[in-house]
Amino acid sequence: MLPTSLDEAVEALAASPAAVPVAGGTDLMEAVNAGRLRPAALIGLGRITELRGWRYEDGGTAVLGAGLTLARMDRPDFAALIPALADAARTAGPPQTRNVGTLGGNIATAAPAGDTLPVLAALEASVTLARPGATREVPVSHLLTGLDPMRPGELLTWVRVPLLNAPQVFLKATGRSGPSRATASVALVLDPARRAVRCAVGAVAPVPLRPLEAEAWVAGCIDWDARGEEGVPAIDPAASAAFGEYVATACVPDGYGADAASGLAVEGPTAVALRLRRTVAVLARRALGRALK
Amino acid sequence: MTNHPVHPVDERPCASYTLRVNGFERPVTDAWIGESLLYVLRERLGLAGAKNGCEQGECGACSVQVDGQLVAGCLVPAALAADSEISTVEGLSAGGAASDVQQALADSGAVQCGYCTPGMAMAVHDLLQRNHRPSEVEARQALCGNLCRCTGYRSALAAVQTVADARSAALLEAEEAAAEVAASAEPAEPAEPVQVQAESEVPDLPVYQDAWTETAAAGEVPVFGNDDSGWIVAQPFEAPPVYDAPQAYAASQDFEAAQPFEDVPPFEGTPMPGPDQSAGGYQPLPTAAGTGVGVGVVPPQGYPGYDPTAYGPGTVYAAGATYEPTPAHGTSAPGAPFEGTPAHGTPYEPTPAHGTPYGTPAHGTPAQGTGYPGYPDQQYAGAPYEGAGYEGTPYDRTSYDGVGYDGTVYEPAPAAPYDAASAHGLRLPEDDHA
Numbered sequence: 001m002l003p004t005s006l007d008e009a010v011e012a013l014a015a016s017p018a019a020v021p022v023a024g025g026t027d028l029m030e031a032v033n034a035g036r037l038r039p040a041a042l043i044g045l046g047r048i049t050e051l052r053g054w055r056y057e058d059g060g061t062a063v064l065g066a067g068l069t070l071a072r073m074d075r076p077d078f079a080a081l082i083p084a085l086a087d088a089a090r091t092a093g094p095p096q097t098r099n100v101g102t103l104g105g106n107i108a109t110a111a112p113a114g115d116t117l118p119v120l121a122a123l124e125a126s127v128t129l130a131r132p133g134a135t136r137e138v139p140v141s142h143l144l145t146g147l148d149p150m151r152p153g154e155l156l157t158w159v160r161v162p163l164l165n166a167p168q169v170f171l172k173a174t175g176r177s178g179p180s181r182a183t184a185s186v187a188l189v190l191d192p193a194r195r196a197v198r199c200a201v202g203a204v205a206p207v208p209l210r211p212l213e214a215e216a217w218v219a220g221c222i223d224w225d226a227r228g229e230e231g232v233p234a235i236d237p238a239a240s241a242a243f244g245e246y247v248a249t250a251c252v253p254d255g256y257g258a259d260a261a262s263g264l265a266v267e268g269p270t271a272v273a274l275r276l277r278r279t280v281a282v283l284a285r286r287a288l289g290r291a292l293k
Numbered sequence: 294m295t296n297h298p299v300h301p302v303d304e305r306p307c308a309s310y311t312l313r314v315n316g317f318e319r320p321v322t323d324a325w326i327g328e329s330l331l332y333v334l335r336e337r338l339g340l341a342g343a344k345n346g347c348e349q350g351e352c353g354a355c356s357v358q359v360d361g362q363l364v365a366g367c368l369v370p371a372a373l374a375a376d377s378e379i380s381t382v383e384g385l386s387a388g389g390a391a392s393d394v395q396q397a398l399a400d401s402g403a404v405q406c407g408y409c410t411p412g413m414a415m416a417v418h419d420l421l422q423r424n425h426r427p428s429e430v431e432a433r434q435a436l437c438g439n440l441c442r443c444t445g446y447r448s449a450l451a452a453v454q455t456v457a458d459a460r461s462a463a464l465l466e467a468e469e470a471a472a473e474v475a476a477s478a479e480p481a482e483p484a485e486p487v488q489v490q491a492e493s494e495v496p497d498l499p500v501y502q503d504a505w506t507e508t509a510a511a512g513e514v515p516v517f518g519n520d521d522s523g524w525i526v527a528q529p530f531e532a533p534p535v536y537d538a539p540q541a542y543a544a545s546q547d548f549e550a551a552q553p554f555e556d557v558p559p560f561e562g563t564p565m566p567g568p569d570q571s572a573g574g575y576q577p578l579p580t581a582a583g584t585g586v587g588v589g590v591v592p593p594q595g596y597p598g599y600d601p602t603a604y605g606p607g608t609v610y611a612a613g614a615t616y617e618p619t620p621a622h623g624t625s626a627p628g629a630p631f632e633g634t635p636a637h638g639t640p641y642e643p644t645p646a647h648g649t650p651y652g653t654p655a656h657g658t659p660a661q662g663t664g665y666p667g668y669p670d671q672q673y674a675g676a677p678y679e680g681a682g683y684e685g686t687p688y689d690r691t692s693y694d695g696v697g698y699d700g701t702v703y704e705p706a707p708a709a710p711y712d713a714a715s716a717h718g719l720r721l722p723e724d725d726h727a
């Protein structure tokens with residue numbers, strides 16, 4: 001069924017709890033085609049027009065509809081608003097899936113390689129979950145880590161993102177040059193008002209990771225007053241490189257990729273871990289460099 | 294995270310709905326709700342143009358347009374596309390003739406096995422609808438979701454430019470003609486300004502020519518209104534074509550059993566001879582929606598001007614030279630000197646049998662089975678390589694750990710000197726900034 005308003009959809013989901021909400025269907029139909037999912041009923045969210053745009057709220061917050069498509073987020077007006085989210089959306093799959101795949105679907109799927117997730121984590125966004133007659137607000141990090149998961153019958157409706165009006169970068173390493181899922185990704189946003197750097201690393205773990213210590217350390221290394229001035233480096237290149245290493249070591253554990261079943265005691269980081277760390281370090285260093293350019 | 298209940302009430306919930314495909318209403322009855330648009334188009338509606346390459350959204354062979362947007366047909370639940378406008382590759386070739394996009398793809402050599410072609414044609418069509426003058430980069434980005442195992446994409450990109458050029462030339466011509474008409478109707482009015490405008494208009498077409506770009510309020514995605522604004526104009530509605538095929542397959546909802554459609558070669562409108570036909574099989578109809586033209590690129594034998602006898606052996610060519618059989622390699626043709634294969638002026642020698650060492654490989658790339666120059670004694674046996682473990686290229690002095698990684702933990706190089714160069718050794722401009 002195809003409800004045209006949010007209330008209708010929430011009611012429909014409550015009335016038939018076995019039904020599956022479908023936004024773009026790009027993740028859902030993949031599971032159906034592969035035989036991993038047999039939906040009892042489908043509730044299409046594509047006709048709920050209010051969820052397909054965004055609005056602004058006092059205090060510098062953008063409220064993004066869950067039905068905002070990845071392709072829409074790539075357009076210049078949105079990219080001016082939340083550049084890192086636009087960058088993430090631009091690289092998330094081929095045009096055929098970005099045309100219909102949605103922000104809400106990306107969050108609800110919560111795939112490790114979900115490209116919007118590290119950006120939302122770095123931006124410290126929160127989501128609104130709706131059920132008949134009630135809504136609740138959950139930070140994205142709590143939702144993704146399972147601290148406060150989505151409950152059956154709930155619909156993800158809005159994503160609240162603070163507008164920082166400062167450089168933000170999303171970088172992604174992939175296995176091939178065409179559209180593909182990330183092997184590692186880094187989202188980095190500057191918060192000049194608080195003189196803070198916020199960074200999240202995606203695809204290396206089931207959920208995006210925040211290297212909080214590295215963030216705090218590098219924020220102290222940045223010459224915030226020189227930022228944006230022509231010819232004045234806002235940060236020492238050595239500090240920037242060290243930040244990359246710091247982030248990588250924080251997010252990729254020594255035992256990454258080790259075969260626990262083999263019973264071999266592993267000393268030091270595995271080769272896989274070293275390689276992934278190198279990738280993450282380069283992404284993080286570059287992201288910082290671009291943000292401070 | 295996804296909150297799908299695990300207790301299916303009905304094992305196979307079905308629905309009946311009507312799809313609007315290429316302007317025709319196509320009823321679908323008692324279809325499982327999990328069926329993809331691709332499956333319904335191919336197996337229930339007999340529109341086998343869109344191909345099933347992966348069912349996972351990766352290959353783009355199933356690309357169709359839903360409400361004017363390019364999507365992977367395999368990832369659209371057909372039941373939810375019920376009141377959408379669906380265009381398939383069959384709609385491109387209205388009336389059975391290849392569209393300009395399809396013709397250009399065929400002409401530029403972008404069709405080899407042809408499996409990707411319907412999807413590629415839809416992607417090119419979609420791109421040129423949105424962007425009349427795509428740059429190379431824009432074209433690459435638009436086609437990046439369409440995998441082709443045969444051609445290497447160059448020819449598809451060339452086809453994009455060909456169509457773009459042809460269309461803008463046609464547009465210019467039409468406007469010039471209109472200007473001329475206007476000028477002859479009103480001799481006092483000089484035709485000059487109109488022409489200038491026409492020329493400057495062509496390269497400046499907006500990149501995203503969505504119907505809403507003009508009216509979009511910031512932050513809102515206007516949807517297509519009830520007043521028809523923004524809709525892709527549907528083809529005029531005609532009587533729905535009568536199909537007798539789908540039910541035969543609907544009865545056995547087994548996907549395997551429905552495979553025969555896979556094998557119907559995409560020949561235009563020519564009914565396939567064979568038992569399938571008499572048994573109520575697939576009957577291509579000469580309507581836009583129903584031709585079932587899979588590729589629609591190779592003109593059928595019998596297109597106006599085709600003369601099957603024209604190119605027989607011994608036919609006199611326009612230049613007057615009689616056709617002669619291709620000379621054997623190495624022989625110089627009498628008359629016109631043969632200027633074919635020999636690379637770099639080296640006299641061509643017959644390919645040695647597999648396994649014999651090759652004297653001096655003309656290009657340096659040894660063919661399979663020839664000895665590798667420099668290791669004249671090591672002859673490559675031609676068998677699949679399965680010798681001692683492939684060591685791989687050491688990745689910046691860290692041990693190789695890719696395919697064939699056996700769980701052994703290699704000793705990492707002691708503190709690989711990390712010199713702030715990027716992973717692949719390239720230094721990007723921002724490396725100096727950071």
Ligand SMILES: Cc1cc2nc3c(=O)[nH]c(=O)nc-3n(C[C@H](O)[C@H](O)[C@H](O)COP(=O)(O)OP(=O)(O)OC[C@H]3O[C@@H](n4cnc5c(N)ncnc54)[C@H](O)[C@@H]3O)c2cc1C
Nearest residue numbers: 023024025026027028093101102105106108114115156350
């Ligand atoms: C070829 C291909 C490549 C891809 N590459 C990438 C990539 O590089 N990066 C990336 O991040 N993703 C990628 N994806 C995944 C996918 O495109 C995205 O995750 C997309 O954002 C999913 O959105 P959707 O609207 O299609 O979700 P759907 O498939 O409609 O839904 C996914 C799940 O979320 C639930 N859901 C959807 N909306 C809501 C809602 N509002 N409330 C509650 N539950 C909801 C559905 O029930 C379903 O379980 C790729 C997919 C494909 C097919």
Ligand code: FES
Nearest residue numbers: 346347348353367
């Ligand atoms: S079959 Fe749909 S993308 Fe491959």
Ligand code: FES
Nearest residue numbers: 405406441442443
């Ligand atoms: S022509 Fe064979 S896949 Fe493209």
